[in-house]
Amino acid sequence: MSTTTTTPTAGRRIVPPRLSEYARTFVARHASVMPMLAALVILVLILIGAQIHFGDFVNPRTLSSLLLDNAYLLILAVGMTFVIVTGGIDLSVGSVMAFTGIAAAQMLDHGVSSAIVIPAMILGGAVIGLMIGVLVQYFDVQPFIASLAGLFLARGLAYVVSLKSIRVENEHVIWLQSTRWWFGEWYLTPTGVLALLTVVVGALVMKYTRFGRTVYAVGGGEQSARLMGLAVARTKVLVYVISGVCGGLAGLVLTAYSGAGYPRNGIGTELDVIAAVVIGGTLLTGGVGYVVGSLIGVLVYGTIHTVISYMGAEQSWMRIIIGLMLLMFIVVQRVIVVRAERRR
Amino acid sequence: MGHNDAMPDQVPEEARVRPLVELAGGTVRFGADTVLDGVDFRLFPGEVHSLMGENGAGKSTLIKALTGALQLSAGTILLDGEPVHFRSTHDAQQAGIRAVYQEIDLLPNLSVAENIMLGSEPRRFGLVDWAQMRRRAAAVLDDLGLDIDPATTLSHHSIAVQQLVAIARALSTDARVLVLDEPTSSLDAAECAELFRVIAGLKERGVAIIFISHFLDQVYEVCDRVTVLRDGSLVGEYLTREFLRVDLVQAMLGHNAEALRSRSRLQVVEDDAVRRPFLSVRGLSSQRRIADADVDLVEGDVLGIAGLLGSGRTELARAMTGVDRADAGIIRIDGAARGPRGPREAIALGVVYSSENRRTEGIIGELSVGDNITLALQAQQGILRRIGGARQRELAQSWVEALDIRPPDLDRPAGTLSGGNQQKVLLARLLALAPRVLVLDEPTRGIDVGAKVEIQNLVGDLADNGLSVMFISAELEEVLRVGNRVAILHDGKIVETLPAEELTPDSLLALVAQGSSVGSAPVKEAR
Structure with a gap:
């Protein structure tokens, strides 16, 4: 209880505090960013290790393509962060991405303008998200079950649209992927910009809007949040809508990235997204998490993927390593939570 | 002892005439049950008023009526002498009546500042103004004489500090009436002292406080007056310092103590x-x-x-x-x-042990009284030697009777029983193990x-x-x-x-x- 004394405020400390005191204050204020910092440390360690092992790993090209290759994952992770911080889960995102992708490819194939198709994708994702949110909030269905229903629905719809892959030749969609804005050795694609924008907007919304703070409040204690007069019901529905919108956006980015819509896209992607979000320091129990953390989580995920490609090893190692890391992070989070409880 | 003979003399002169809050003939009925029966209650600014009574006496019903959590079936609430009608807790909060409950209704994952300000957080261009929020929270805490860093995470603090933060939250909206429901049940002596110091400060500012506690010592330490309820009716209103403990207990129990x-x-x-x-x-x-x-x-x-x-x-x-x-x-x-x-x-x-945390380490609220009683015995017997349903009921029934668990209904979820009866269920469970x-x-x-x-x-x-x-x-x-x-x-x-x-x-x-x-x-x- 270093921050509380029983003396009145008059006698605030004048002596300069020691370093250990700064550390204690930091922990008291920012204990919840520790898992995110741990993920950052791990990312840096992996990059250093890869650099030493391969000689030329950390270069602008690898890092630029890291963002390009994982743009859709990043967008999904931002939406998922909102949901998980409220204490929910959204299993539908991979299917939503596939459905909006194949539906868009089909529409573009029939000559519908991209000015209609792209908003329609976003809207499609939003509608499925809304459905899940309403189920969770007003029908009191477990988020796991509600979003599982969303997963099956979206996947089924994707198969209804087409069983086969549909090529996309629309210039606007292709532009998203093929454009390279060069900054010296570095480059950005419009898809990468979209992903980064999603991160920035997501982070700002979480930190600086009443809605964002309510997301945390719901995760910390729904009943308390309600008693504080916060708009709990609206917030809980809205996070699934946001996740659905991110699903639609990811569908667009993935369609551009692969140049086609394919109904079997993104099977199991929801689990990769959850893994990345958790590695980035978001607690599955809700209440703690950062969009920036999810960015780090996705980068960790993507880097491991790239490292394994470089090594020419089986991609199944990817699963094993991610599995082990998840385990480790969950244990680390547990330890932090338990220690915080013991301190009281 | 009539209930109007004690005139509070520790309140400001002008307030002596008029209570801040007054309940006249407060009656609450649920169907045929009258849980609050024509109760009069007065609360003056700058006083600490204890509400005493056994479980079922009507304390929480009275509090709920005053804070808008439920509606009176008959009677009126007067605020500053004017009749008011609270349709929700929100209405009561608008009128400056706030309650801080035993289970702290705060958000452990957020900062102290947010816990105080959330819902009325300062914003600039629609965005949360963090610096301003911390400043205001610090001002509220300062006002209470609390040295708590508003930027720290709430879960970092002890239960006692969290409780003080809950009070700070209530006061940040200029509460005039503060209801403290069992605020000291999980505090140690030093923490209680801190709380009482804060209460004293609030008194000086003219905040009226309703203080509910099972600890008689504390009631005598902090309260100016006490209103005793029994079985939904008013027993009387007394000045604490003139009211002997034995008399208080007797008033609560209604029979010889x-x-x-x-x-x-x-x-x-x-x-x-x-x-x-x-x-x-x-x-x-x-x-x-x-x-x-x-x-x-x-x-x-x-x-x-x-x-x-x-x-x-x-x-x-x-x-x-x-x-x-x-x-x-x-x-x-x-x-x-x-x-x-x-x-x-x-x-x-x-050797059996009954934990101090009845709710978290003892009673399983969703399970029936009967299941709660036979739980440990079944666990000890192992899954292979299942105790038959009829035998189980018989066993549970005998304990319910032996310990006089009320209501004597084996199928009722244990969580709905009063604290005392839950404790008896817990005892029955342990005693069933012989x-x-x-x-x-x-x-x-x-x-x-x-x-x-x-x-x-x-x-x-x-x-x-x-x-x-x-x-x-x-x-x-x-x-x-x-x-x-x-x-x-x-x-x-x-x-x-x-x-x-x-x-x-x-x-x-x-x-x-x-x-x-x-x-x-x-x-x-x-x-």
Whole structure:
């Protein structure tokens, strides 16, 4: 209880505090960013290790393509962060991405303008998200079950649209992927910009809007949040809508990235997204998490993927390593939570 | 005693004429049940007013009516002399009436500042203005004389500080009436003192406070007046300093409170030499909280444990019963030197422990009373020797009758029972195991006076039937009443073990507080 004394405020400390005191204050204020910092440390360690092992790993090209290759994952992770911080889960995102992708490819194939198709994708994702949110909030269905229903629905719809892959030749969609804005050795694609924008907007919304703070409040204690007069019901529905919108956006980015819509896209992607979000320091129990953390989580995920490609090893190692890391992070989070409880 | 004869003289002159809040003829009915029956209640600015009564007396109904959580069936609420009608808690909050409940309704994952300001957080261009929010929160905390860094995470703080933050939140919206429902139930002495200091400051600012507590000491320490309710009706309104404790308890119970003063104490151990300790502990040390403790639990005897919060009383019980691992020491049970290595083994040896956390470590609220009672027995029997449904009901029924659990309905979810009856269900569960040693950690915490007396008497009866009982309580009088012998714990050490007759509440208090003056360094309790 270093921050509380029983003396009145008059006698605030004048002596300069020691370093250990700064550390204690930091922990008291920012204990919840520790898992995110741990993920950052791990990312840096992996990059250093890869650099030493391969000689030329950390270069602008690898890092630029890291963002390009994982743009859709990043967008999904931002939406998922909102949901998980409220204490929910959204299993539908991979299917939503596939459905909006194949539906868009089909529409573009029939000559519908991209000015209609792209908003329609976003809207499609939003509608499925809304459905899940309403189920969770007003029908009191477990988020796991509600979003599982969303997963099956979206996947089924994707198969209804087409069983086969549909090529996309629309210039606007292709532009998203093929454009390279060069900054010296570095480059950005419009898809990468979209992903980064999603991160920035997501982070700002979480930190600086009443809605964002309510997301945390719901995760910390729904009943308390309600008693504080916060708009709990609206917030809980809205996070699934946001996740659905991110699903639609990811569908667009993935369609551009692969140049086609394919109904079997993104099977199991929801689990990769959850893994990345958790590695980035978001607690599955809700209440703690950062969009920036999810960015780090996705980068960790993507880097491991790239490292394994470089090594020419089986991609199944990817699963094993991610599995082990998840385990480790969950244990680390547990330890932090338990220690915080013991301190009281 | 009529209820209007006590004119508060500790309130400002102008307020003496008019109460801040007045309830006139407050009546609440649920169907045919009248839970509040024509109750008058007055609250003046700048006073601390205690609402006393047993469970079911109508305290919480009255509070709910005042805070808008439920509506009056008849009667009126006057605020500043004007009739008001609260349709929701929101309405009451707008009128400046705020409640802080026992279970703190805050968000542990957010900062102190947010917990104070959320819902009315300052914004600039629609975005949360963090700097401004911290400044305002700091101002509110400063106002209460609390030195809490608003940027820290709430879960980083003790329950006591969280409670103070909850009060700060209530006051950030300029509350004029503050309802504190059991605010001290999980605070230690130093933390209580801090809370009382804050309350005193609020009084000076003219905030009217309704203070509800089971601790009579605290009621007498902080309250100016007390309104007593019984069975939904008003008994009377009294000035605390003119109202004797015995009279207060009598007003609450409605019958002679003689039972509180003494129970038929076991005629202490004529043949002391013959009675051997069933469970004896030598040199027990555990987790730095217990140092070198020697304890004997004798058959047919109640050992009371007296100690402040943080003296290690819970740790002692947990180490003795195998819930926590002891670092050193010998535990002999029935003469054999074999300490239990876990609760399961302890139960097999006839040693059962009832946790102080009734709700989290005891009663399973969703399960029925019957299931709660037979739970441990079934667990001990193992899944292969299932106790038949009829046998189970019969067993549970017999315990419900023996302990007078009310309502005597086996199928009712245990969570819906009152605290006292939940405690009885818990006792029934343990007794169904036919134990030899019963370790009770604060079995009467947070339950009403009537149920307290029943449980105290029950413990006495059990000892008379040959059980060894260890009885831990925060209330020294209770320890004296129930225990035949009393062990005094201080800083994890057993200072002394004395026969209860040789102690008075005052001498016991002196022993418990020994070595540290009251209200010195905060005693920390691991939770």
